[in-house]
Amino acid sequence: MSNFSFLNPFGVLDEPGTYMGDFYSNNFARKAQAGNVILNLGPQHPSTHGVLRVVVEMYGEYVVRSEPVLGYLHRSHEKMAEHKTAYGFLPNMGRVDYLNAIGWNWAYAGACEQLAGIECPERAEYLRVIAAELNRISSHLVWWGAFVLDLGAFTPILYAFDDRELICDILQRVTGSRLTMNYFRFGGVGADGDDLFFSKIRDFIPNMRERLKMYKALVTDNVILRRRLEGIGPMDADLCVRYGATGPLLRAAGVPRDVRRSIPYGIYDRFDYEIPVAETNDNFGRYWVRLQEISESLKIVEQAVAQIPPGKHIVDKAPKPSWKLPPGESVFSVEGARGEITVHVISDGGKSPYRVKLRAPGFSNLSVFAEAAEGTILADAIAILGSLDLVIPEIDR
Amino acid sequence: MELSKISVLSLVELVVACLLVIALMVANAIVMVYAERKGAGFIQRRPGPYEVGPWGILQPVADSMKLLAKQLFVPANVDFLLYFLAPVLAFLPVLLLFLPIPFGPYLTALKVPDGVVLILAFAGFGLLANLLAGYSSNNKYGILGAGRAVAQGVAYEIPMILALLAVVFQTGSMNLSDIAEAQGSAPWRWNFLCQPLAFFIYLVTLVAETNRAPFDLPEGESELTAGFHTEYSGMGFALFFLSEYANMLLVSFVCATFFLGGYKGPILDGFWWTFIKAYAVMAFIVWIRWTFPRVRFDQLLNINWKWLLPLSILNLWITAVIIKLV
Numbered sequence: 001m002s003n004f005s006f007l008n009p010f011g012v013l014d015e016p017g018t019y020m021g022d023f024y025s026n027n028f029a030r031k032a033q034a035g036n037v038i039l040n041l042g043p044q045h046p047s048t049h050g051v052l053r054v055v056v057e058m059y060g061e062y063v064v065r066s067e068p069v070l071g072y073l074h075r076s077h078e079k080m081a082e083h084k085t086a087y088g089f090l091p092n093m094g095r096v097d098y099l100n101a102i103g104w105n106w107a108y109a110g111a112c113e114q115l116a117g118i119e120c121p122e123r124a125e126y127l128r129v130i131a132a133e134l135n136r137i138s139s140h141l142v143w144w145g146a147f148v149l150d151l152g153a154f155t156p157i158l159y160a161f162d163d164r165e166l167i168c169d170i171l172q173r174v175t176g177s178r179l180t181m182n183y184f185r186f187g188g189v190g191a192d193g194d195d196l197f198f199s200k201i202r203d204f205i206p207n208m209r210e211r212l213k214m215y216k217a218l219v220t221d222n223v224i225l226r227r228r229l230e231g232i233g234p235m236d237a238d239l240c241v242r243y244g245a246t247g248p249l250l251r252a253a254g255v256p257r258d259v260r261r262s263i264p265y266g267i268y269d270r271f272d273y274e275i276p277v278a279e280t281n282d283n284f285g286r287y288w289v290r291l292q293e294i295s296e297s298l299k300i301v302e303q304a305v306a307q308i309p310p311g312k313h314i315v316d317k318a319p320k321p322s323w324k325l326p327p328g329e330s331v332f333s334v335e336g337a338r339g340e341i342t343v344h345v346i347s348d349g350g351k352s353p354y355r356v357k358l359r360a361p362g363f364s365n366l367s368v369f370a371e372a373a374e375g376t377i378l379a380d381a382i383a384i385l386g387s388l389d390l391v392i393p394e395i396d397r
Numbered sequence: 398m399e400l401s402k403i404s405v406l407s408l409v410e411l412v413v414a415c416l417l418v419i420a421l422m423v424a425n426a427i428v429m430v431y432a433e434r435k436g437a438g439f440i441q442r443r444p445g446p447y448e449v450g451p452w453g454i455l456q457p458v459a460d461s462m463k464l465l466a467k468q469l470f471v472p473a474n475v476d477f478l479l480y481f482l483a484p485v486l487a488f489l490p491v492l493l494l495f496l497p498i499p500f501g502p503y504l505t506a507l508k509v510p511d512g513v514v515l516i517l518a519f520a521g522f523g524l525l526a527n528l529l530a531g532y533s534s535n536n537k538y539g540i541l542g543a544g545r546a547v548a549q550g551v552a553y554e555i556p557m558i559l560a561l562l563a564v565v566f567q568t569g570s571m572n573l574s575d576i577a578e579a580q581g582s583a584p585w586r587w588n589f590l591c592q593p594l595a596f597f598i599y600l601v602t603l604v605a606e607t608n609r610a611p612f613d614l615p616e617g618e619s620e621l622t623a624g625f626h627t628e629y630s631g632m633g634f635a636l637f638f639l640s641e642y643a644n645m646l647l648v649s650f651v652c653a654t655f656f657l658g659g660y661k662g663p664i665l666d667g668f669w670w671t672f673i674k675a676y677a678v679m680a681f682i683v684w685i686r687w688t689f690p691r692v693r694f695d696q697l698l699n700i701n702w703k704w705l706l707p708l709s710i711l712n713l714w715i716t717a718v719i720i721k722l723v
Contacts, residue, residue, distance in 0.1 A: 380693065
């Protein structure tokens with residue numbers, strides 16, 4: 001380290017066995033070209049949202065190549081699944097993606113139910129939809145605030161958290177927690193919604209619609225923001241498909257793929273809502289798609305609250321904590337806030353599942369970054385990174 | 398003031414003035430730390446500081462105590478001399494800049510005929526300090542921030558000078574007291590109405606010159622963590638902080654003097670008018686900081702070279718033509 005200086009950034013790399021980049025790919029074992037600088041963004045960096053590390057080779061302010069380095073928040077959730085009972089693994093799902101706990105709840109519960117052939121009562125299906133859509137809104141709100149924060153505007157994130165607070169209050173009524181929600185059970189949900197729960201939702205919907213108008217006036221129509229977003233970070237459908245990027249990324253590239261529509265699960269086919277699709281491929285497209293999704297989710301919640309039938313929130317003789325999955329395997333996909341969440345459960349009929357594979361949308365979405373950020377300015381690369389809506393715990397699992 | 402004419406009395410006067418200016422700078426920093434945080438709180442619908450003292454008014458004291466007590470961390474392989482010189486260099490020249498400002502009709506530290514030149518000449522020092530801080534601290538974020546600081550500072554100084562020059566043309570004097578005096582007491586005769594374009598250009602450039610959001614690229618937090626002062630802690634950081642607020646105050650005073658009538662007011666001329674106007678400009682700077690996203694670096698330079706510079710030259714030309722005709 002002693003000969004390290006700005007003018008000779010290769011000093012570190014010249015030592016044998018020290019690679020800046022990913023341990024497996026060794027992309028950054030190739031040194032920076034003369035005149036370029038290797039910049040290490042993170043894992044402690046204000047814009048990498050937690051503990052992502054991005055190694056960037058820069059020519060002045062331009063990004064020549066970059067590589068995200070993962071693994072700083074790996075908690076071996078998949079391995080834990082092999083040691084817990086199927087029921088005991090449910091609370092882990094709230095910790096995989098802290099912003100979209102309900103989505104993961106649904107993916108895992110859905111996979112196990114599919115394998116065991118458990119049907120949910122009608123009311124539970126509605127409660128699931130309400131919880132999942134509210135959670136999607138709160139996740140998009142946090143993304144919105146954090147993304148605009150990446151662009152240098154500090155105020156919107158506090159407004160977003162203001163609204164998210166209301167959603168947390170609502171979901172707390174039924175799930176008991178505000179962040180790592182563990183709501184779903186095999187064959188239903190953990191608790192039924194009471195009158196206060198529904199009246200809070202009815203108050204929240206018009207309130208949020210007003211706030212969306214304010215967001216548009218305050219942030220979306222800001223000329224500086226438009227200039228920072230429009231035409232920046234093109235990710236066309238081909239790129240997204242090659243890397244397996246899903247969710248708002250893919251929809252902003254003009255592909256109307258939404259698991260709620262393409263492989264309907266639950267009772268999503270009963271509601272009237274649009275799948276927002278942008279053709280622009282750019283940061284603004286992703287921004288617009290997510291904001292539209294908030295209002296579409298509001299529509300779904302409104303209809304679900306109006307239509308919810310009386311009944312039980314969980315099946316009789318619902319699986320107990322010691323319940324064993326029947327042998328076999330099942331794959332279940334849901335549309336999370338960040339994209340397609342897939343859970344693949346393999347069981348040999350033993351105490352715990354033989355293998356649980358969690359497919360995190362963020363992982364594939366992040367892998368687009370290296371190609372999308374190539375040749376952009378550092379500030380744009382940060383904006384592109386923000387537009388991917390990364391939640392690092394989900395990526396590392 | 399020629400050198401031979403400096404008497405002992407005027408020297409004492411100058412020393413007292415310097416002390417008063419330092420007191421003003423520090424008091425301003427303390428007030429502004431509180432005002433900015435409360436202002437940000439108001440804009441963001443939160444209370445702001447309220448724990449330390451009644452309404453949190455002791456927050457700046459607590460903050461400065463913390464900064465004083467903090468370890469001065471020096472990273473490995475820094476250029477020692479420059480590393481410690483940079484914060485001092487950022488702070489001290491600002492002191493000189495306050496000297497020619499006419500706070501009141503009789504309240505000017507140093508009555509120089511060419512006050513504008515003095516201010517514009519020494520304003521560049523802050524830039525040098527930023528460059529040295531980023532360069533010496535052996536940090537890539539630092540050097541990127543320093544590079545941005547220089548490119549931005551040099552670029553925005555030009556339209557700023559041209560905007561001020563239009564007012565100087567109009568007044569026919571480089572003495573700031575004369576400029577304030579020439580505008581008269583009536584608000585509709587002040588230069589922000591006579592020179593609207595110059596006023597607008599100056600408002601944009603003053604934000605850029607003080608490295609405040611939305612033009613805070615040298616320290617752009619989301620990209621460069623803290624830019625040129627990434628490696629500074631404790632008092633090193635405090636001096637940069639102090640100089641930032643002092644710079645803000647200075648550009649606000651210059652704005653008040655050049656465009657808002659200085660110490661002249663509808664009733665009762667005096668230093669209070671200067672302060673009211675300067676702090677109104679400060680409030681404006683705080684307001685836009687908490688409202689706008691940050692521009693990108695190339696956009697920042699494009700705004701300057703493609704818009705502000707031609708506009709300020711046009712403005713200067715129009716001013717010259719009108720003066721010639723009238």
